[in-house]
Amino acid sequence: MKSLTTPRSAGAAPEPPAVAAARAGDRRRLAVLVQRQGVLAVLLLLVLVSSFVFPSFGTLDNARNVTVQASFLAIVALGMTLVVITGGIDLSVGSVFALGGVLAAWASQYGMLPALLLPLAVCGLLGTVHGLLIARAGMAPFIVTLAGLLAARGLLLALTDEGADTYLVPHGSAFAELGQGTVAGFGHPVLIALVLFAAGGLVLQRTSFGQSLFAVGGSPDAATLMGLPVARTRVLVYTISGLLAGFAGALNAARLSSGVTIIGVGMELDAIAAVVIGGTLLVGGAGSVSGTLWGVLVLAVIQNLINQIGSLNSSYQSVVSGGFLIVVVVAQRYLARGPRTT
């Protein structure tokens, strides 16, 4: 019975704990790397292969085209990333995006400043209301922002007489230039999106607010007991999401020179898809804005590729994106199983 006195068989001797720990550490680091940068690898691979297969894909013109189209979704998805990290969701962003565009187009007749401030004010306020209902009244984010989706769309239709009125951005105005101008051939929206992502990354990783987003998503109870301002954080994150969606809408209106009422339908789902593909956990507590940026670009490249394949109906884009989403989530689960033991 005294098995302790019998030495372990040398052949099957377990590796020393130090080695095992180092292995586990390596594996965790690898998993984190894949989690964070796996999408980037996929994106680069996709771009590389496509450039060989489709000569028209690898051109600078096409790159400019793809990025400017992706920049609006990117800005919306940036806000969504922060919301999802707190364990929430914002379904209203598509409608808010369209509402922001119409408000901006209407206000653009009074100059650039009103054209930016009006959508920011209205959409930010809408986000704040979402946040208050979620944080203070304890309602489910899904329901609150679903109501917001309907409300924003309704407001938009009321403002445009059921879509009959279309507000135009004055040609050649500074506001129009904001959406249409380019630097080195890349549209302003691309540069603005990049600046916003840089700022978003800084806020998320290097400020107390960013840390509390992770804490609220990782464990709301713990965050409360640690004395973090949980309610304020939640209100703020939905406000930011509203602001970004409204701003993206305004920027899009400037680019299109008009407040289009029928856009933004289903955009919230694209944003969520980009966020998830980018490695942010839908349950909250982990994620990054860089991942979201790559996620948005992956979706944009897939769309562009399908357009390149002339014979393929562009409707298949959703199918391919959806399939890709599943692959990413499955890969995430598989990788997460090893290192995240608890």
Next chain:
Amino acid sequence: MAPPDAAPAAPPPGPDEGPTAPAVLEAVGIGKRFPGVVALDDVSLTLRRGEIHALVGENGAGKSTLIKVLTGVHRPDTGEVRLDGRPVAFARPSDAQHAGVTTIYQEVNLVPLMSVARNIFLGREPRNRLGLIDFPRMHREAAALLAGFGVTADVRHPLGSLGVGTRQMVALARAVSVRAGVVVMDEPTSALEPREVETLFRVIGDLHDRGISVLYVSHRLEELYRICDRVTVLRDGRLVHTGDLADLDRMQLVAMMLGREVSEVRRHGRTGFGEDHHPDREAVLTASGLTRRHVLDDVSLELRPGEVLGLAGLLGSGRSETAKALAGALPLDSGSVTVAGRRLGRPSPAAAIRAGVSLLPEDRKAEGIVAGLSVRENIVLAAMPRLSRAGVVSRARQDRVVQVFMKRLRIKASGPEQKVGELSGGNQQKVLLARWLCLEPKVLLLDEPTRGIDVGAKAEVQALVDELAQEGLAVLLISSDIEELVEGADRLVVLRGGAVAGELTGERVGEGELLEVLAAHAPAAGSGPDDEEVRHDG
């Protein structure tokens, strides 16, 4: 059963300020009611500067509510909280923390996905000149802070990758590193290993020296007598006693908590166990060579009808894993379990239950109780197939079974339809016990059956275990309470590092002998590096 040690504990490390030290945190005439219950009724407590103050009481005495009132989680209905003599109204935990009152909760409350350093500094991260978080400094300070607690883990790793004890130490480090005047500790040692408990006590000593007050809640009397200066006893939401701990002996303290006469408690002893049993029949369960890499190493044991077999060992020795293996809930590399002469094939919980082996798991909340269901529903959950005919569950049969067990196990509930979540921990445990007993098992595996339940219910559960063994059940008892093991078990199997380190029978079942075995088998040369891996259970 020897009468418990009645000698007063050694004088506590008296605060330098003496009994006249000023009050730091006071609760004055606190009343708090929840729907249907008065949780606190005119309770007052004074925490003096630099003292270690024990707060004790059975479950439901109001300890948790009082702590929550003091730390801003709840607001009192009547009475007031005073800090340094001034009334304060903490609206939320952050208010209390900013005022210098921090808390370590019973269940570790940190964010598992975030890194250790981030957890420690959440909400008060060190900044650089640009106002951004200074990570190098944060990691440095976190590592230095944790080193003082004997934790050497990489502070950049997610907290979730650490063991439970280490996490508790991180929570402690966080609470202490806040510039606190008062630290409230709610059962801080429940997840700690002995070595970590020593570290904790050292830290508490430091706090004491620095003039920081500690409100210390624990079920473990030894700990209280070791470190606490004064004690406040609550019972049924009322204040029973406040005074120097040295003036009370253990019996008096327990008697106050229970609201019984000292003589009565003395007569019954401290545990609810009676005489030893005399099993002499054939083993009903035989386990041989249970092995799982890194977890169990050739564990063999026998269980005879009518005996209580104690499974002893330190945290991480493989006690829970052995129980799980017997219940078919732990995949094995090799080894077999035979019940009543029939060898279990592919181990699975369902097969084990069919063979008559029931496991009462360690973690009641996560693995046992369905809080939202009634007492009746919880009891008949596992017995459904037996109580139903052609898939239809007979309510009359259910009621009969439930009534029998509620009476027999003395489950205190307003009725069979009360939700289990509303019961005390002890009664929840009895409901779980009833669930398995109505399957009429041959072997009952109890993993920490009295952990976290109050003293009175503990004695009742212990008495029940005794009765069950007398009726011919084979009982395996796992407990980290040495007293419970020694008094409850007829025979002890001691585990260490996943292997059987020794067995104590008959006269040799005693605290001294057990400690001897545990100590004698300090890392032997042949036991290999696995002894370091003490994180498997818990």
